[in-house]
Amino acid sequence: MSTSLFDLSGKTALVTGSSRGLGRAIADGFAKAGARLVINGTDQARTQAAAAEFRAAGHQAEASAFDVTDEAAVMVAFERLDAAGIAVDILVNNAGIQHRKPLVEFTSAEWGKVIATNLTSAFIIGREAAKRMIPRGRGKIINIGSLASELARPTVGPYTAAKGGIRNLTRAMAVEWAQHGIQANAIGPGYMLTDMNQALVQNPDFNNWLMSRIPSKRWGKPDELVGAAIFLASDASTYVNGQTIYVDGGMLAAM
Numbered sequence: 001m002s003t004s005l006f007d008l009s010g011k012t013a014l015v016t017g018s019s020r021g022l023g024r025a026i027a028d029g030f031a032k033a034g035a036r037l038v039i040n041g042t043d044q045a046r047t048q049a050a051a052a053e054f055r056a057a058g059h060q061a062e063a064s065a066f067d068v069t070d071e072a073a074v075m076v077a078f079e080r081l082d083a084a085g086i087a088v089d090i091l092v093n094n095a096g097i098q099h100r101k102p103l104v105e106f107t108s109a110e111w112g113k114v115i116a117t118n119l120t121s122a123f124i125i126g127r128e129a130a131k132r133m134i135p136r137g138r139g140k141i142i143n144i145g146s147l148a149s150e151l152a153r154p155t156v157g158p159y160t161a162a163k164g165g166i167r168n169l170t171r172a173m174a175v176e177w178a179q180h181g182i183q184a185n186a187i188g189p190g191y192m193l194t195d196m197n198q199a200l201v202q203n204p205d206f207n208n209w210l211m212s213r214i215p216s217k218r219w220g221k222p223d224e225l226v227g228a229a230i231f232l233a234s235d236a237s238t239y240v241n242g243q244t245i246y247v248d249g250g251m252l253a254a255m
C-alpha cells in the first residue's frame, strides 16, 4: 500500500484548540505527515508559542488565536487567512470544554457555554471553512466527538448533549457537502489522558469503574488518535462521509 495515501504534504490544517491536549497531538501528527498547521487557542501567547514550537521543529505553522464561541472573531480569523492566501484544506473541530455536576444543578448559562463551545462552534467554523472549500471542490472536516456521542453517564449532561449533536452535525455536513468533494467525519475519543480528565484520573473509584468497562484496561493516550485523524484528513478516506470512528480501547463494544 503506497504511503502517499496518508501524505498530507501541500495541505493546510486548522485544528481548533491545538495549543495543548488532543488538538496538539493531532496537530503534531499532521505536521509529521507533511501538513502546514494553523494553530488555534483562545490564549494569544500560548497559541503563538505553540506555533513557534512547530516551526522550531521544522514544520510550517501559523498561529490564529480566537475564541471558538465568538462568531465575530471566527469571521475575522477566516478573513485574515483569506488575506494571507492561506486556504484551509483540513478543519479539525476539536476545541471543547467539560463541566461536571448533576443536571438539575446546571444553570441555563452553564448549559449554554458547553453547547456553544462543544457544538455551535463546530457549526460556525465548519460553515466558514465549507464556504471556502466548496468552490475548490475539495476539503476535509473532522469533528471531535466522544463516547458521549453514543452513551451517557451521570454529571456530564450538557457535554453529552453537545457530543451527540456533533455526531449528527457531522452527518448533516456530509449530506450537504459531499457533492462538493468535501468529506465530513468525526472521531470519538474514549477516555484519554488529558488535562480535562485529570480529576477522573486521580479518582480511584472512577478508575476502578472505568477499567472494568474498557476491554483494553487502560486510559488512551492523545497520540493514539493521530492515526484515525490522518486517515480522515488524507486521500485514504475520499469515499468516507458522515462516519464517526471511535478510538476507545473497545469500550463501546462492551456491555
Ligand code: GCO
Binding pocket: 098, 100, 145, 146, 147, 148, 153, 156, 159, 188, 189, 190, 191, 192, 196, 197, 200
Ligand atoms: C467524562 C469525560 C469524558 C471523556 C470523553 C469520553 O467526564 O466522562 O470527560 O467525557 O472526556 O469524552 O469519550
